[in-house]
Amino acid sequence: MAAPPNSAGPSADAPAHSKDPNYMPPLAEAIPLGIQHVMAMFVSNVTPAIIVMGAAGFGANEQAPLIYMIQMAIAFAGVATLLQTVGFGPIGARLPLVQGTSFAFLPVMIPLVAGRGAQGVAEVLSGALCGGIALIALSFFVGRLRKILTPLVTGLVVLMIGLSLIRVGIQYAAGGVPAMGTPAFGDSISWGLALMVIAITLFFSFFTKGFLSTASVLIGLLAGYLAALALGRVDLSPVGEAAWLMAPKFAAFGFSFSATAIIGFCLLVSVSAIETIGDVSAITQNGVGRPATDKELRGAVLADGVGTSIAALFGGLPNTTFAQNVGLVAMTGVMSRHVVTIGAIVLVLCGLAPKIGAAIITTPIEVLGGGVIIMFGMVASAGVSILSQIQWNQRNMLIFGVSLSVGLGLQLEPTAVQHLPPMAFMLITSGVLPAAILAIIMNLALPKEPEAKA
Numbered sequence: 001m002a003a004p005p006n007s008a009g010p011s012a013d014a015p016a017h018s019k020d021p022n023y024m025p026p027l028a029e030a031i032p033l034g035i036q037h038v039m040a041m042f043v044s045n046v047t048p049a050i051i052v053m054g055a056a057g058f059g060a061n062e063q064a065p066l067i068y069m070i071q072m073a074i075a076f077a078g079v080a081t082l083l084q085t086v087g088f089g090p091i092g093a094r095l096p097l098v099q100g101t102s103f104a105f106l107p108v109m110i111p112l113v114a115g116r117g118a119q120g121v122a123e124v125l126s127g128a129l130c131g132g133i134a135l136i137a138l139s140f141f142v143g144r145l146r147k148i149l150t151p152l153v154t155g156l157v158v159l160m161i162g163l164s165l166i167r168v169g170i171q172y173a174a175g176g177v178p179a180m181g182t183p184a185f186g187d188s189i190s191w192g193l194a195l196m197v198i199a200i201t202l203f204f205s206f207f208t209k210g211f212l213s214t215a216s217v218l219i220g221l222l223a224g225y226l227a228a229l230a231l232g233r234v235d236l237s238p239v240g241e242a243a244w245l246m247a248p249k250f251a252a253f254g255f256s257f258s259a260t261a262i263i264g265f266c267l268l269v270s271v272s273a274i275e276t277i278g279d280v281s282a283i284t285q286n287g288v289g290r291p292a293t294d295k296e297l298r299g300a301v302l303a304d305g306v307g308t309s310i311a312a313l314f315g316g317l318p319n320t321t322f323a324q325n326v327g328l329v330a331m332t333g334v335m336s337r338h339v340v341t342i343g344a345i346v347l348v349l350c351g352l353a354p355k356i357g358a359a360i361i362t363t364p365i366e367v368l369g370g371g372v373i374i375m376f377g378m379v380a381s382a383g384v385s386i387l388s389q390i391q392w393n394q395r396n397m398l399i400f401g402v403s404l405s406v407g408l409g410l411q412l413e414p415t416a417v418q419h420l421p422p423m424a425f426m427l428i429t430s431g432v433l434p435a436a437i438l439a440i441i442m443n444l445a446l447p448k449e450p451e452a453k454a
Helices: 027-056 063-085 106-113 117-148 151-173 188-207 210-214 216-230 237-241 259-288 294-313 323-332 337-351 354-361 365-387 394-412 422-428 432-445
Strands: 099-101 319-321
Touching: 027 063, 027 099, 027 106, 027 117, 027 216, 027 323, 027 337, 027 354, 027 365, 063 099, 063 117, 063 294, 063 319, 063 337, 063 354, 099 294, 106 117, 106 151, 106 259, 106 422, 106 432, 117 259, 117 294, 117 432, 151 188, 151 259, 151 365, 151 394, 151 432, 188 210, 188 216, 188 365, 210 216, 216 365, 237 354, 259 294, 259 319, 259 323, 259 422, 259 432, 294 319, 319 323, 394 432, 422 432
Parallel strands: none
Antiparallel strands: 099 319
16 A cells, blocks of 8 residues: 655654664553554555455345454454564564555455355455465565566556556445446435545645544545435444454355466465565665665565465455555654554454444445545555656566556456456456566566666
């Protein structure tokens, strides 16, 4: 995820000890700072679970599976964050890195689960388990990975992820897939709620500071929720019916290994690895004024893989590091990993309380649509930001142009490859995978342009 629009560098007047990852502030300061990290990532963390389960067909009639996956997204984001901040042997960077559910896999997960219920979810979780194992293996080749996945490749892939998801945001804002084909789809009330969320989010993001700015998306969603409640569009009955406590269940949705899911996840884990490498590099450079060490990078990617695999075993989606929390560290000037550990503990505790998940699913789809339009747009913007680092010579423009045209074109017109086998069809029409593969191959194969002489 992209950092907030008004993220800045570390506070110039922050005490020197606050730049130390091992520094522990007084609890009166550490607890609010830890909760602030939770607020900054909370909406982004649960959104993929809502989208995936909605695409699978779990909604008003089958709320329990949806609530469960939301809870697992919260709980195992906390577990994965603890792996990063506390560490376990070689696992973890031992830096203030917050883990959360990754958007990168949505272009593959949505078609995998579309209308397939528990069977589709089982395939997704099986793919996530294999992807996590692949990411663990990939962590030992971090140095080589950085050379292959250049800013041109990673920027294109992140941009494609955002572009491929924007359609989902518009569908949500207009009333959701169930309303499509009916007069309710795209009505003025739906768009009014979505636009209200967007407007309030932008206001708090740009015209406030500190916690209010950091939690701008959450505030926008809460405002939209209250407006929907006043309009009678919120059903609170799931909250009363949900239990107070819930333990994670091993293989909650079962496992169903398919080649499509395994290949898709194993190819996309490189995106998660690059996200993590970028976030670790940013936090060490901005926080302590030095490049990240190979040990930190390897440990961070390894924690990604382990966290993703553990989450999949209990019904949770893949995790990655969240850039908005890296921005929050820069804004507060507090580099303490122990502050983030407190936030991780809060996440684990919240993940064990189904009433929280039940409250989340009462959010009207139009309200959520306003939030995801911003979030998916920020993903695309993050890709553009990465691409701004490269030199736009003819070679790079051709690599970018061809990869974007093929990837986006196949997603927009999937029937162009309707004669492919089902597995290849699903992977190629995801948009992200063909764009990434083309960009990597061309970047490796095409000769570099000579640098202009001064």
